[in-house]
Amino acid sequence: MTWTGLFPHTQAMSDEDLLRRWQAGDRAAGQAFFQALYPVVVRFLRNKVADDVRDDLVQQTFMAAAQADFGGRSSVRTWLLGIAWRHLASHFRSAGRLQAREVELGTLSVAELGRGPESQAAWRQEERLLLEGLRSIPVHAQVALELHYWEGMTAAEIAAVTDTPVGTIKTRLRDGRLALERALSRLAASPDALQSTLDDLQGWARRVREAWATPG
Amino acid sequence: MSDLDERLAAAGRLEDSLDERQRQARIQARLFGEAPPVYIDRYRVGDRLGAGAMGTVFAAHDERLDRAVAVKVLRERGDSAAARMLREARALARLSHPHVVTVHEVGQDGDRTFIVMEFVPGTTLAEWQRGRPWRAVLEAYLAAGRGLAAVHAAGLVHRDFKPSNVLVGEDGRVRVADFGLVRAADAVEAGPAPVDPGQRLTASGALVGTPAYMAPEQLRGQSADKISDLFAFSASLYEALAGVRPFVAPEVEAVLARMEAGPPPLPRPVPAGVADAIARGLAHDPARRWASLEALLAALEHGARRRAPWLVPALARGVIAGLAAWSLRTAPTPATPTAPALPAALRQRPDLAARVLALRAPADAAWRQAALEVLGGPVTEQVLRPARGPVSDLQWLGPDDWLLRFMDGTAERWTAGASSPWPGPTLAAACRPTPEAPALPASFVPGSQAGALACAAEGLVDLGPTAATLYPFAGPLRPLGALPAGGHLLTPDGRDILTRVDSGEVLRQTIGSAEPPAPLAGLAGVQRMAAGGAVVAFAQADGHILTWQAGGRPRRVARMDHPAGGLLVSPSGQWLLAWVDGFVRVWDLEVGGEPMQLPGSWRLGVGSFDASGRWLVLVSADSKATLWNLQTEVAHPLVGHSGIVASARFSGGRLVTGGGDGEVRLWTLEGLDGELVGRHRRAIWAATLDPAGDHLATAGMDGVAWIWPLRGGAPVALIGHEKPVFSVHYSRNGARLATGSGDETARVWTSAGAPVATLPGHEGWAYGLDFSPDGRWLATGSRTGVIRLWPAAGGAGRILGDHGGPDRPRRVHTVAFSPDGAWLASAAKSGEVRLWPMAGGPPRLLPPHAGNGHLLYLPDGTLLTLGADADVRQLTTDGGRVLRTLHHPAAVGGVAASADGRWLATSVQGGDVFVWSLADAAAPPRRLGPHAGHAEFLAFDAPAARLLVGTSTGDLRLWRLDDGTSRPLPGHFGGVRFVGFDPAGVPLSAGNDGAVRRWPVDEDEATLRARLARATRVCPTADERAAWFTPAEAAQLGCAP
Structure with missing residues (x-):
């Protein structure tokens, strides 16, 4: 979605111009920057955390961007996603979901990290399948694949976002894609497997328990 | 690009939903303080009101009609689902009902369905x-x-x-x-x-x-x-x-x-x-x-x-009229019809608000509370506000004179006065404790004017030196001189002062004697003392509890694992109570034996027995007062104080409680509950009255049957059964009774309890007993459906036959001889009913019931059969013809006929009772109820003026058949297993709690009216008076200013 026409004087500006003007105190430029890059940040976060956490992380990312130094070593988008990545990693750690050890972000999937996106009701079966597949591979691979396919980023750009050597990213893209194919074929080969993933009966029982444990 | 690449790229598409737009706008607003408006169709979307599994609801503004609306955006569910939802939402839009949110419009925005509804400012239910x-x-x-x-x-x-x-x-x-x-x-x-x-x-x-x-x-x-x-x-x-x-x-x-x-x-x-x-x-x-x-x-x-139907509408009107004055200054009735207006301050205090509503609003709430208090528990007779702080002790000296101790800030004060004028003066300085002399034990001599008050300070004891101006004590006041330091107790006879000294000894000094104090022998390590009647009780550090009476030696009552933290002796000297290790135990000193342990956790040291020894009041650990009937062991909560109860005491013939807020309540206990006739150690399964109605026989799960003489005399235990006794029946002349047990025997006893015969060999158990009208035979049924006939004097029985069929539950529920003795009827669990001709021959099969067969011969000789279906059939004596079928709305559980045979009461599953005229088949039945639980047990009194109903949950209710009103008789724990009336018309009951109870209820309507009026007459506090009433109105309230 776009919001063109709302701030005419900012239309011709690049992301970087908008950011610099925002950091200099131009609120209109800041809003234009936010509107331009909001979808990028949301797309990055939406399949990794629950809805309410996502909104907080989006806000934190932009608040940090307003004050952070943009060195110009990469594109604004890469730089901004790097901020989002650090907030996401920090969230996973501070939420006690895992110890602050990189290796675990590499081996645990978002599904295992206890994420629970709630806005997926709208997604068509095929997209659901893919998103489920992405969620079931290690976080680092998921991030690399999503940035590559959704933001069109190169391995070098992804390396900049996650502060990782390029070679590692290339490995993650290759391994992640294989892992995703395996996951998808497992889910797709058996409708039951997909259904069981979606239905997640234990999760269902837990949610029922939670519904009982709290009023309303 | 591979297929996966394409699919992956496609999955990067972001949802364009209102919810997403709203979320972006919200974050933007948080970051920049403003955000562009978001629209769906012509509706400007505002705050998100909530989200459910199926969609999200937003507050919105209809720009065209300029009105507030709520917009619910449904989540996408595929084409067919969306179409169905659209169809159904449109059906809703056609629905117009005052209690359904109006749906204005159902629309599509892109691929989203949204529903526009009326916006309802307010709250959720x-x-x-x-x-x-x-x-x-x-x-x-x-x-x-x-x-x-x-x-x-x-x-x-x-x-x-x-x-x-x-x-x-x-x-x-x-x-x-x-x-x-x-x-x-x-x-x-x-x-x-x-x-x-x-x-x-x-x-x-x-x-x-x-x-x-x-x-x-x-x-x-x-x-x-x-x-x-x-x-x-x-x-x-x-x-x-x-x-x-x-x-x-x-x-x-x-x-x-x-x-x-x-x-x-x-x-x-x-x-x-x-x-x-x-x-x-x-x-x-x-x-x-x-x-x-x-x-x-x-x-x-x-x-x-049907709430409180015992209180007829005329009575209700009277009370409500009497309460009208209380509503004079409440706010006008607000628009919300179901929410009475409350002063703003009260909204912050739901507990207080509930009380004000209950006691002052002339609405159903007051009515309910009053009825509850009148019919279900102790009733507040009077409320006083004598103190500013928690009332920690109180005494009633005479009909109107009182003395109480309360906390005034951090200082403890005594105040004394009379009910009128109010409040009274603070007691003179000599009896006010100081930090240097903090202890002020005050003891009173029941029924004696001499030495009514003792104040101790710095070891000196004076007898009423300053209170004399308030309370003219008879006899000279004598200074006692110095007493040893320690805790003091005036003995119940007023003759001695006992002092517990630090060493754990107790020193006794006779008042007026020149002898020095001397230790009481046989005591060591005494930590607590209490007196009542002629008895003084001591608790020692070693856990021993002892009693002592003047002229005797201390006597051990019990040894506890822990020393008692407090003691209490009833004024009658009958009961001794000890707080031990968080529990309360009560000994009956007259009877001896093991103590009762009262369930619950009770505040140490706060409690009191009444003079008769029937009542005990205690305050729970969470500061609520409870009244125990020591005879029936029924507990009644004292409902009325707005906050904590700080003290409770029987004094001057009344129960008085002091609140943490300085409020004092006087309670009336009249007519509170029934009497305990006696008790089985385990549940009572069945009971029956003898034909004269002056003995009640009970069958207990403890294997014992008892005969309880209702006109006085000692009960008789029938001991012999080795397993639970399930049934008990008298012969027609009352000379014999029979019991049936799970030990596979039936036994015959004389009415004095002497064994006559043991009849063995029943399969599983002997149940469903009946004596033949001439008393010569006893019929029994067994668990496997075998019907036997035994000579009542003993000897070998014979098998009449059985309720056949291996695949049906055959256990016999009831056997009964026809009044003419020609037939024996039996009903089985299968619902089968058989008539056995006593002259011999095969049994006659009557129309069966759906299960749980039961039967009853009426006084006129006709036979009633019933079961787990909704029909009760009335048949001729020989079962040959169905005279009448009484249809019910549900399965029938209980039945009883009046002695004159004119009325029949039946109960159905769910709690309703029906009263049928047996004389007039065309008359529709009267419906009484409902009751809590299944009203299985029913009994008419002799003139058929009242009906007593007992249920499976312990609900016992007495109905008046003239006006259809009823009153509960609270007290049974667990199901009721028998109801009846004694010869004087007093209701009787027995139940799963093992108790046999008698319920003397002779209150007429005028008495009830007076009690209800008292219950609802509550004096407002000074603040409430000032806030709610003009001085002129306050003067009309009937409360002391």
């Missing part, structure tokens, strides 16, 4: 119902139920009815909302149970509907229909009235198991009729629930109206 009186809550649910019924009438099912989906507007109107899950009823009901995960689970895995209110069939993933809605409505109402959900368990399976077991009973003061209606709405089997929401609503309304 879930919020609104907190802390409201049950009647207001019920009214709101009745309104919501009518809205839900309208939804059903439109052919729709809500599927997610719950308190948070019902809105209560600022105008007070209740509206059912949140139709995200509403579906056409036929779409749900058609076909087998759908297991389409899209119905049970959303894509994100959330349950459709709210598990906490879901019907069991819905929880199991089966289809939801109107009857599931009815369940959700009942579950919501249950929670609103009980404060907790009916079925709570950590696991779904456990919840389902609880659903099968049925909901726990609703607490008082919810009327039984309402509770029963809800319970039926919560039935596990949908077929056992009400057939429609309308039926449930009608039952709820009926149940609410």
Whole structure:
């Protein structure tokens, strides 16, 4: 979605111009920057955390961007996603979901990290399948694949976002894609497997328990 | 690009939903303080009001019509789902009902369906119902139920009815909302149970509907229909009235198991009729629930109206008129019809608000509270406000004169006075404790004017030196001189001062004697002392508890594992109470033996016995006062204090309690509950009166039968059975009685309790006994359906036959001889009824019942048969012809005929009792009830003026048949197993709690009216007076200023 026409004087500006003007105190430029890059940040976060956490992380990312130094070593988008990545990693750690050890972000999937996106009701079966597949591979691979396919980023750009050597990213893209194919074929080969993933009966029982444990 | 690459790239598409736009706008607003407006169609979208599994609701503004609306945007569910939802939302839009949120428009925005509804400023029912009186809550649910019924009438099912989906507007109107899950009823009901995960689970895995209110069939993933809605409505109402959900368990399976077991009973003061209606709405089997929401609503309304029917409407009007003065200064009735206005301060104090509502509003709440207090528990007679702080001790010296100790800030003060004028002067300085002389034990000599008050300070004891001006004591006041330092006690006879010194010795000094104090022998390490009657009790550090009487030596009562923290002796000297290790134990010093342990946790040192030794008042650890009847062991909570109860005491013939807020209440206990005739160690299974009605025989699960003489005399135990005794029957002349037991024998006894015969060989048990009219034979039935005939004097019996068929439950429930002795009738669990000709020959099979067969010969010789179906049949003596069939709305459980044979009472499952005229078959039955639980046991009094009803939950209720009013007789724990009347017409009962009780209830309406008036007459506090009443009005309140 776009919001063109709302701030005419900012239309011709690049992301970087908008950011610099925002950091200099131009609120209109800041809003234009936010509107331009909001979808990028949301797309990055939406399949990794629950809805309410996502909104907080989006806000934190932009608040940090307003004050952070943009060195110009990469594109604004890469730089901004790097901020989002650090907030996401920090969230996973501070939420006690895992110890602050990189290796675990590499081996645990978002599904295992206890994420629970709630806005997926709208997604068509095929997209659901893919998103489920992405969620079931290690976080680092998921991030690399999503940035590559959704933001069109190169391995070098992804390396900049996650502060990782390029070679590692290339490995993650290759391994992640294989892992995703395996996951998808497992889910797709058996409708039951997909259904069981979606239905997640234990999760269902837990949610029922939670519904009982709290009023309303 | 490979297929996967394409698919992956496509999955990067972001949702363009209103919800997403709203979220972006919200974050933008948080970052920049402003955000561009978001529209859907012509509606400017504002705050998100809430989200459910099916969509999100926003406040919005209709730009064209310039009005506030609520917009619900449904989540995408595929084309067919969207089309169906659209169709159903449009059906809703055609529905117009005051208790259903109006749907203005259903529209499409892109691929989203949205519903535009009226915007209802206000709150949800879930919020609104907190802390409201049950009647207001019920009214709101009745309104919501009518809205839900309208939804059903439109052919729709809500599927997610719950308190948070019902809105209560600022105008007070209740509206059912949140139709995200509403579906056409036929779409749900058609076909087998759908297991389409899209119905049970959303894509994100959330349950459709709210598990906490879901019907069991819905929880199991089966289809939801109107009857599931009815369940959700009942579950919501249950929670609103009980404060907790009916079925709570950590696991779904456990919840389902609880659903099968049925909901726990609703607490008082919810009327039984309402509770029963809800319970039926919560039935596990949908077929056992009400057939429609309308039926449930009608039952709820009926149940609410039947509250306290013993108090006839004329009486109610009188009380309400008497209460009118209390409403003079309350705010005008607000727009919300179900929410009486409260002063703003009271809204912050729901506890206080509840009391003010209960005692002052001339509405149902006051009526209910008054009726509760009058009929169910002790009644406040008078309320005084003598003190500013917690009342820690109080004494009544005479009819109107009192003395009390209270905390005034951090200082402890005594004050004394009379009921009028009020308040009295503070007691003189000599009796005011100081930090240097903090102890002030005050002892009173019951019934004696001499030395009525002792004050101790710095070891000096004076007898009433300064109170004399207030209380003219007879006799000279004598200074006692120095006493040893320690705790002092004036002995009950007023002759001695006992001093407990630090060494643990007790020194005794006779008042007026020149002898120095001397130690009392036989005591060591004494930590506590208490006196009552002629008895002084001591608790030692080694756990021993001892008693002592003047002239004797200390005597051991018990040794506890821990030393007692406090002692109390009743004024009669009969009861000794000790607080030990968090428990309270009570010894009967006259009888001896093991102490009673009172259930619960009680505040150390706060308690009192009344002079008769019948009552004990204690204050619980959470500062609520409870009155115990030591004879019946029934506990009555004292309902009235707004906050904590700081002290409670029987004094001057009254029960008086002091509140933490300085309020003092006087209570009347008259007519509070029944008398305990006697007690089995275990449950009583059956009981019967002898033909003359002056002996009651009871059969106990403890293997003992007892004969209780009702005109006085000692009860007789019938000992011999080795297993539970299930049945007991008298012969027609009362000379013999028979008992049947699980030990496979029946036994015959004389009416004095001497054994006559033991009749062995019953399969499983001997049950269903009856003597032949001439007393020569005893008939028995066994667990396997065998009918036997025994000579009543003993000897070999013979088998008449059995209720055949190996595949049916044959156990015999009842056997009965016809009055002419020609037939023996037997009824079995299978519902089969047989008539055995005593002259010989094969049995006659009567029309069977559905199960649980039961029968009864009426005084005119006709036979009644009944069972687990809804019909009671009246047949000729020989069973040859059905004279009349009495149809009931549900399975019949109990039956009783009046002695004159003119009336028949029957009870049906669910708690209703019907009274039929046996003389006039055309007369419709009268319906009495409902009752809590199944009203299995019924009895008419001799003139058939009253009917006593006992239920499976312990509800005992006495009905007057002239005006259809009733009163509860509270006291049984567990089910009632027998009801009857003694020769004087006093109700009798026996039950699973093992108790045989007698209920002297002779109050006429005038007495009740007076008690009710007293119960509702409460004096307002000074602040309340100032706030709510003019001086002139206050003068009319009938309370001391």
